[in-house]
Amino acid sequence: MKTLALWQEVQADLKKVEDELLKQVNAPDLTFSEAAQHLVKAGGKRLRPAFAILAAKCCGATLEKILPLAVALEMIHMATLVHDDVIDASPLRRGKPTVWAKWGQQVSLHLGDYLFARSLVLVSTYDDPRIPSILARVSVKMVQGEVQQLEAAFDFEATLRDYLDRIYRKTALLISASCELGAIAAGADKETVRHFRNYGLNLGIAFQITDDVLDMTADPEQLGKPIGGDLRQGVITLPAIYALRESSEKQKLAKLIAKRNKSTFEIEEIIKLIKECNGIDYALKLAERYLERARREAFYLPQGQAQDTLIGLTYFVKKRGF
Amino acid sequence: MKTLALWQEVQADLKKVEDELLKQVNAPDLTFSEAAQHLVKAGGKRLRPAFAILAAKCCGATLEKILPLAVALEMIHMATLVHDDVIDASPLRRGKPTVWAKWGQQVSLHLGDYLFARSLVLVSTYDDPRIPSILARVSVKMVQGEVQQLEAAFDFEATLRDYLDRIYRKTALLISASCELGAIAAGADKETVRHFRNYGLNLGIAFQITDDVLDMTADPEQLGKPIGGDLRQGVITLPAIYALRESSEKQKLAKLIAKRNKSTFEIEEIIKLIKECNGIDYALKLAERYLERARREAFYLPQGQAQDTLIGLTYFVKKRGF
DSSP states (O other), X not given: OHHHHHHHHHHHHHHHHHHHHHHHTOOSSHHHHHHHHHHHHTOOOOHHHHHHHHHHHHTTOOHHHHHHHHHHHHHHHXXXXXXXXXXXXXXXXXXXXXXXXXXXXXXXXXXXXXXXHXXXXXXXXXXXXXXXHHHHHHHHHHHHHHHHHHHHTTOTTXXXXXXXXXXXXXXXXXXXXXXXHHHHHTTOOHHHHHHHHHHHHHHHHHHHHHXXXXXXXXXXXXXXXOXXXXXXXXXXXXXXXXXXXXXXXXXXXXHHHHOSSOOHHHHHHHXXXXXXXXXXXXXXXXXXXXXXXXXXXXXTSOOSHHHHHHHHHHHHHHHOOO | OHHHHHHHHHHXXXXXXXXXXXXXXXXXXXXXXXXXXXXXXXXXXXXXXXXXXXXXXXXXXXXXXXXXXXXXXXXXXXXXXXXXXXXXXXXXXXXXXXXXXXXXXHHHHHHHHHHHHHHHHHHTTSSOTHHHHHHHHHHHHHHHHHHHHHHHTTOTTOOHHHXXXXXXXXXXXXXXXXXXXXXXXXXXXXXXXXXXXXXXXXXXXXXXXXXXXXXXHSOHHHHTSOSOHHHHHTOOOHHHHHHHHHOTTHHHHHHHHHOSSOOHHHHHHHHHHHHHTTHHXXXXXXXXXXXXXXXXXXXXXXXXXXXXXXXXXXXXXXXXXX
């Protein structure tokens, strides 16, 4: 498959990101460094570095030029994950024990702070003042997105608009910034930078929608955690928002979703009701609309193999099983 | 008293810092904004903004020029406090309930992240790339200092060197950076910047030593929390390090300090033993040595009223009762 072949090509660059990530977290302090290395080794798709690298290559920059930024983007992402795991008291992520589960709250809290600060040290090596500035701004909005998510828990009035606003802050912004900053670091012109930003924003929203769908439909083995995690935490995502409005068994669904400490059977029942009224199809269709927008933006990017990959990725997002 | 009169003069500028702090934390999100405002209104000495303002004025800059940096420095400090209160499970700070006690872990965690990211947005308004870079570097080291403190809890082998290294990261670095960055923002030359950095470093160490002494000797009313907080948490500070080495009742002292869940009587007993072997005097004498070094650095700073205040502050640090 062409998309995957192209994606594979970035994997060589991502290997270098991985090495650099491990180097960055190799702090002199032992407990801390162990936890940080566990976090890096637990893996991840490394989407943000991949987008930054693709954007930079699209604009003719070398990997060396983009590497500190790519690593910093993943570190910011990891910082949010490690703090999220404290907030959600998550025992598992990607099938492995979280830092919170293994080292507790204190280490998790410090590790998140450390990764974030360290990422800003990394980007301070760039001359362009837009780079730390954009990253700081995006980080502020990401935190606000997290708070919105907390406040929206068990909120049955949540609308499509609330949901989109939340995932925009929570996910799309950093993916968008990854594309944008990759282009900026490569010295792209203003127009091109704008197209990268918009590409990332649309793709990021589609990515989070499919992520939320996968939380209801994926194979738990592939997902690395039990399905229905959002429902368990009261996070009402797009398929549920749609079903709460359209299901013929609205009342029953609302009552089930409102329950604290749901059983596995109840989770399955909720997902069944959501599927029956086409909540999953609805969400995937909306994701497709954002992917089409991302594709449209991608056509304006500098032509070449990196552009092909960025276009190819818009087809891949919806098809992934993890 | 001359020192206090001069300090009062900065209070007018600090009032503007206060207004700006409140403006910065007035987030659209309600719960969050309430917690943030509580944190700002709980007060504090605003030492870091004061030092940045004094340094900038010393170098001829206006308050307007320095205000975003001054506010950012206090926000970074507040970010560390709000995360520390989670880690220490502290119910009170400055006599008021902590954000952790009132709003819990989730809000505290997000608020700290928010304040830190927001402070970096503020400093991105400066052209000089050294400003965000120094702040990020200092933040990384501050986190490492916090981790060191956690690891050193109940460690009876802690030496003077370990202690100084810990308080250097935990406190002195940000005070030093406040002086240094104030001078940088004011466009000072390299030599002057270096003297400001060293002034802040030495004063910061003396400040933390006296803070640690006050934790054993202060009036709890003035301190805003019960005394002996460090001992309760197993944080072994300078007077205790000295006493564990010099006391004629070393064994008894070590046994008492090692106890988890100490009673108020036991805390009083420990402090009595420390005082008996002059642990407090020893610590204050060491603080005085750092204050002398700070004073020496201050003589090289641009002359004027701000310099007088900076010199005056080196006399004030040890005399304060809070």
